[in-house]
Each structure stands twice: as structure tokens, then as C-alpha cells.
Amino acid sequence: MHLTKEEEKILDGEQGEVPARMLRLLSRLGDIYGADGMIPVGSVQVAGVSYKSIGDPGTEFLEDMAKKGAKVQVLTYLNPAGMDLENWKEYGFPSDFAENQLRIMNAFKEMGIVITATCTPYLAGNLPRFREHIAWSESSAVSFSNSVIGARTNREGGPSALAAAIIGRTPNYGLHLDENRVPTVLVDVSAEMDYMADFGALGYHVGKQVKNKIPYFKGLGSPNTDQLKALGAAMAASGAVALYHAEGITPEAHMQDTSGLDTISVGTEELKATYDTLNTGDMPDIVILGCPHASLREISTLANEVKGKSLKKPVWICTSRVMKEASDRMGFTEIIEDAGGHVVADTCMVVSPIEQMGYSTTAVNTGKGANYLPGFCKQSVVFNNVHELIRRVTE
Numbered sequence: 001m002h003l004t005k006e007e008e009k010i011l012d013g014e015q016g017e018v019p020a021r022m023l024r025l026l027s028r029l030g031d032i033y034g035a036d037g038m039i040p041v042g043s044v045q046v047a048g049v050s051y052k053s054i055g056d057p058g059t060e061f062l063e064d065m066a067k068k069g070a071k072v073q074v075l076t077y078l079n080p081a082g083m084d085l086e087n088w089k090e091y092g093f094p095s096d097f098a099e100n101q102l103r104i105m106n107a108f109k110e111m112g113i114v115i116t117a118t119c120t121p122y123l124a125g126n127l128p129r130f131r132e133h134i135a136w137s138e139s140s141a142v143s144f145s146n147s148v149i150g151a152r153t154n155r156e157g158g159p160s161a162l163a164a165a166i167i168g169r170t171p172n173y174g175l176h177l178d179e180n181r182v183p184t185v186l187v188d189v190s191a192e193m194d195y196m197a198d199f200g201a202l203g204y205h206v207g208k209q210v211k212n213k214i215p216y217f218k219g220l221g222s223p224n225t226d227q228l229k230a231l232g233a234a235m236a237a238s239g240a241v242a243l244y245h246a247e248g249i250t251p252e253a254h255m256q257d258t259s260g261l262d263t264i265s266v267g268t269e270e271l272k273a274t275y276d277t278l279n280t281g282d283m284p285d286i287v288i289l290g291c292p293h294a295s296l297r298e299i300s301t302l303a304n305e306v307k308g309k310s311l312k313k314p315v316w317i318c319t320s321r322v323m324k325e326a327s328d329r330m331g332f333t334e335i336i337e338d339a340g341g342h343v344v345a346d347t348c349m350v351v352s353p354i355e356q357m358g359y360s361t362t363a364v365n366t367g368k369g370a371n372y373l374p375g376f377c378k379q380s381v382v383f384n385n386v387h388e389l390i391r392r393v394t395e
């Protein structure tokens, strides 16, 4: 891969040990994937934030980087942490876990990374523009930014994203290039799509079938951005879909030629079968919504559902700190708390240690959550739409 004179100097250690190490990592990646050179990135989003995911080795690595003076060059956000960073005691997070999680957050902060821990950075102050090159890690955020916004990112690993943040560049390959953004399979949807859970189920079903192809959807109707984030998140989880197009909806769809592509049809029957597959539990110990992190609209929907009711099981809706503050101001948090629920910020059902907190059956409305909870958190899953889940825990 071609490096500029300036990049060669960084590699030779002119800016210190950490930038040299980070550029070496990026240039190796570029060589492996056949990049022609580096491109500047507008922003970065780093995954591998929860102590549950990275443990002691990851924590020590980050502390070492911070101690050696590593500093990010571009706007950099974090993926969800393993707990609500302010109210962890109140929600029952273990204190030894909290101590380690706070060490991780401090190391990131010292590097100049914004301590906004969310998988929806685009709802919390880190919004890329159409065709902007970025280096993001979290698979649902990668899908949303590539597909719905039309920005350009590969699915970065935690270390390669951190390296891109410190260097301000990423190797030019994969989804940064026009030729790798064309659809490779057509998905014809005739199922009725009402709830976010329907979009999660559709995404789960399609991801399983298409693996890492680029789907082009027809028949999606007129989904809102919450439904599109649910669709992309589930496809990225059950498959490895990092980009999709949707006819008349996503910004690059009208540029694509779909003639001759294999077609997958998804009707009511396929959607119902997916609901059956994802439901492995019966009565939930806890209901957790907000995967990907909830928008204000989703929080207000939950507030309407629970207003004046009394919840018999814990109900969390996970979101970013920014959305939580808006929810507080709008009175949604109070309505949810009066019913017995919580608006939980900075974390989610998958990266928090819910299995250590006494829960074994979790109810969700997300295809991505339903995909990961059994393996990652040892949970049985109840999968349904918000209305039905709240009915189950209020009757």
C-alpha cells in the first residue's frame, strides 16, 4: 500500500511510539485487503468498551495506551459500556464490575474520546454526511451509516478503529469504494410490516440467508429511521450485512442496477416462522428494549404503553445519555419510573452482565438482541412487539 511521506515519518516514529504502532496496524490491514492508500476519516466509533467484552487484558491495554500519551485526531465516540455510568448502583450492577468499567472509561477519556457510550452515535451528536469516509466498529451503526445515511465505513474491529482515531485515517478498501457497494441479492418483501419487531424479524431472517451479501429491498413500505436501524442491526447480527439498499428509501438505491440478481421472497409465513424461531422462553424475568439504543420516539412509545400501569417485572429501555436527558425533560422517564421501569443509559442487554444479576429469561423486541442473548448472556428469549411485551408484564 502506498504511504505518503508524512505517513512514512509517522511510521518511523517521528510522532512517538503509539502513532507508529497504530499506523503499522493500519498499513498491514491495507496490505491484506489490497488498499491503494490511506483516506482521511471524518469520525470514528470504537467498540470493545464493556468490561464484560474486553476483561482485564483489554483494560490494561487501554490504560497503557493512555499512559503513553495516545490522543485521537478526529471526533471519536464509544460503543455501549457494561453499565449505566451514573446509576449503576441503583440498577443493581455489581460494584467490582463497575470499578473496572470506570477504569476503562477513564482511559478512553484521557485519549480524548467522547465518553458518550452508544451504538447510535448518529442520534447523539456524531452524524456523518452522505459519502463521508468514517471508521466505525459497531455493526448496527456501520449498517445504519452505510445504508441509511450513505456514509462509507468497513466494519472495523476495536483496535483498527482506535488506530484510525489516533491516525485520523483508514485504509481505502471494501465499502469505501463504489464498486463494492452494489447490491448482490434482491429481497422482495410482501409481509405486512407494522412494528419494529417485524423489522427485526425480517432482518434476522434475511441476514441468515444472505450472510455477507448486499441486499436490495423492494416492498418495505415507508419505514421510519427506527425501523431501518432495527432491520440493519438484525441483518448485521444474524449475517454479516454491513450495507443494504431499499428502493425509494435509502440514498444510493436509485443508482443501482438489480437486473439478473437472485431474489429472496419474504411473506407473512416466513416472518411468522422467524418469530417462532426467536422465541425460546416463556415468562420473562425482565423486559429490555432499545437495541440499537432507543430514539426519543421509542422512549415516548414505551411511556405511552406503561402510563398509569404497574409493571410486575423490571422493564428497561436502553439509550444514550443524550436521549435520556431529552426523555427526562419531556417527562417520559418519570412516567416509565412511576410504572416501575427504568430508562437506562450507556449500556445494553447484551454488553451488561445481566446473567450475573439473576436474570435468565429476557424479553426483547429486537432481532439483534434475540440473536445474541442466548449465546452471549445465557438467556432464554421472549421476542415480540412492545405492546405485547408490556401486556405480558402488566396483566
Ligand code: F3S
Pocket (backbone or CB within 6 Å): 079, 080, 119, 138, 140, 233, 290, 291, 292, 293, 318, 347, 348, 349, 350, 351, 368, 369, 372
Ligand atoms: Fe447496541 Fe447493544 Fe444492540 S450495542 S445494537 S443495544 S446489542
